[in-house]
Amino acid sequence: MTQSPNRIFDELARFATDAAGAAQGVRREVESVVRSQFERLIKDMDVATREEVEVLREMVIAAREDNERLEARLKELEAKLSPSASTSSAAP
Incomplete structure (x- = not known):
């Protein structure tokens, strides 16, 4: 070498x-x-893919908001009916 x-x-x-x-x-x-x-x-x-989870998340948020809106509407209607229901039952 x-x-x-x-x-x-x-x-x-x-x-x-x-x-x-x-x-x-x-x-x-x-x-x-x-x-x-x-x-x-x-x-x-x-x-599930990330996109699928995001779509589902948006659907859940929308459903929750709709549920809260309907619950508030129901309480409002019940409040309107409560006083009239007691007066109508007392009238006869």
């Missing part, structure tokens, strides 16, 4: 760079496989 020390260091640096590049490639491949497996698992579990 008559290589100079600089050439050996250059080869080691090239080898380390190639190894790092290969490791990054493997990492990306593993991430891709894991992501696809998670997506398939979630799809098989029939989990």
Whole structure:
């Protein structure tokens, strides 16, 4: 071996760079496989998407507001009927 020390260091640096590049490639491949497996698992579990949950949330809020409005209307009507119901029963 008559290589100079600089050439050996250059080869080691090239080898380390190639190894790092290969490791990054493997990492990306593993991430891709894991992501696809998670997506398939979630799809098989029939989990609601964020958009579906947001739509349902808006529907619940609207239903609650409608319920509160109807409850207030009912109380108002009951209040109107209460005095007249007592006078009509007292009249006969």
